Amino acid sequence: xxxxxxxxxxxxxxxIILAIIYTLSQSTSDDDYWVGMVETTYVDVASELPxxxxxxxxxxxDTVYKGQRLAVLQTSKIDALVDQAKAAVDxxxxxxxxxxxxNSKEVISxxxxxxxxxxxxxxxxxxxxxxxxxxxxxxxxxxxxxxIVYFKYQAAQxxxxxxxxxxxxxxxxxxxxxxxxxxxxxxxxxHTEQLAKLAAGELTLYAPRSGVISxxxxxxxxxxxxxxxVLTVMDISEYKAxxxxxxxxxxxxxxGSKFTAIIPGVSDESIELEVQYIxxxxxxxxxxxSKDRGKFDLKTFEVxxxxxxxxxxxxxxxxxxxxxx
Numbered sequence: 001x002x003x004x005x006x007x008x009x010x011x012x013x014x015x016i017i018l019a020i021i022y023t024l025s026q027s028t029s030d031d032d033y034w035v036g037m038v039e040t041t042y043v044d045v046a047s048e049l050p051x052x053x054x055x056x057x058x059x060x061x062d063t064v065y066k067g068q069r070l071a072v073l074q075t076s077k078i079d080a081l082v083d084q085a086k087a088a089v090d091x092x093x094x095x096x097x098x099x100x101x102x103n104s105k106e107v108i109s110x111x112x113x114x115x116x117x118x119x120x121x122x123x124x125x126x127x128x129x130x131x132x133x134x135x136x137x138x139x140x141x142x143x144x145x146x147x148i149v150y151f152k153y154q155a156a157q158x159x160x161x162x163x164x165x166x167x168x169x170x171x172x173x174x175x176x177x178x179x180x181x182x183x184x185x186x187x188x189x190x191h192t193e194q195l196a197k198l199a200a201g202e203l204t205l206y207a208p209r210s211g212v213i214s215x216x217x218x219x220x221x222x223x224x225x226x227x228x229x230v231l232t233v234m235d236i237s238e239y240k241a242x243x244x245x246x247x248x249x250x251x252x253x254x255x256g257s258k259f260t261a262i263i264p265g266v267s268d269e270s271i272e273l274e275v276q277y278i279x280x281x282x283x284x285x286x287x288x289x290s291k292d293r294g295k296f297d298l299k300t301f302e303v304x305x306x307x308x309x310x311x312x313x314x315x316x317x318x319x320x321x322x323x324x325x
Contacts, residue, residue, distance in 0.1 A: 033321045036243035036261075036305070040236065040316045043208050044229035047073050050144035051203055053230065056220045064207045064233060071230055073203040088159050092166070092189035111167040118160040125156035144226045155192070162189060211235040234316070239307060241273055241320050244300040249324075253278060253303050261320040263311070273305035273322070 051073030058070050091114065129149055136146040162185055214234035224230055241261065245253055253275055260270045279302040307314070 033323045034243050034245060034249070036241045036320050036322070038239055038314060038316050038318045038320065039242050040234060040239050042214065043211070043233045043235070045070060045205050045208065045231050045233060046227050046229045047203065047205060047224055048227070049073070049203060050224060050226045052223050053218055053220050058213050058231070060213055060216050062213045063211075064213060065210045066207055068207045069204060070207055071205045073205070073224060088162065088192060089186075089189045091159075092162060092186040108170045111163070111170045115160070115163040115167040118156070118163040122156045122160040125153040129153040142225070158192065205230060207233055209233060209235055210237065239314055239316070240276065241305045241307070243303045243305065243322070245303050246300050250278070250301045258308070259305065259322045261322045263314070263318060263320055271311060271320070272308040274308055275303060276306045277304040279303070
């Protein structure tokens with residue numbers, strides 16, 4: 001009975017001893033490697049103009065290629081600006097032709113009427129701009145809406161100035177310098193039209209690089225603000241392993257040096273890494289492996305290592321471990 005009683009008393013003690021030994025062995029082995037994280041490049045795709053998403057051609061997780069069309073935005077305001085620029089080109093070209101033929105009373109009268117018409121359009125655009133500017137100052141409208149109206153006001157002012165110049169030229173006659181100036185005004189109008197078309201082209205979004213759609217921040221029918229990301233493309237061709245190496249270990253890392261790492265849960269085989277970049281300045285780590293928490297808070301160098309071989313299962317956010325030498 002005494003022997004059995006002694007064994008019963010010894011069992012909890014043995015369990016505690018084994019637990020202590022296991023814990024010590026685990027902590028010791030955990031300190032024998034550096035832990036890093038797989039990262040890649042993310043590119044936000046945004047429109048340079050505000051508009052409503054008319055069509056979305058990709059879904060979350062789709063593979064895309066550089067230059068592939070991703071989405072189309074629509075705005076009637078930009079379409080109106082393009083039409084306005086085309087009209088200005090037609091006016092400038094017709095006036096140039098009239099000046100080339102010579103200036104009759106009918107031509108001068110026509111240019112005067114056109115100038116008066118552009119004056120009325122400019123007055124209306126100016127009133128609209130002042131009203132919109134006051135609404136913006138009161139916080140009633142967005143900055144994007146204000147910018148569009150201001151652009152239309154400037155376009156109306158340019159049209160009025162062009163019409164006035166052509167009217168003045170018509171009154172002066174058909175001297176060579178007058179004809180040359182009319183030709184220059186026509187080219188200026190064509191340049192304005194090109195700028196308007198370029199602005200309209202910004203409403204179509206293309207993939208800036210090949211990769212995978214990692215986030216969709218907007219859906220069809222929603223309004224996208226100026227510069228607001230519509231989606232994000234994740235580059236899956238250029239992974240890197242980022243390690244936060246303490247200052248007392250950095251002497252083991254040199255650019256071009258190679259290390260063997262393991263990827264827990266992904267592959268039983270090891271992966272070869274090469275040091276590509278070492279931060280020139282110490283900083284505190286923005287991510288600390290759990291095994292390093294609670295240690296003396298030394299600053300670290302951020303070290304980037306690139307894989308020398310391709311592993312299909314590798315994904316951003318995974319951890320890698322490099323055995324310490």
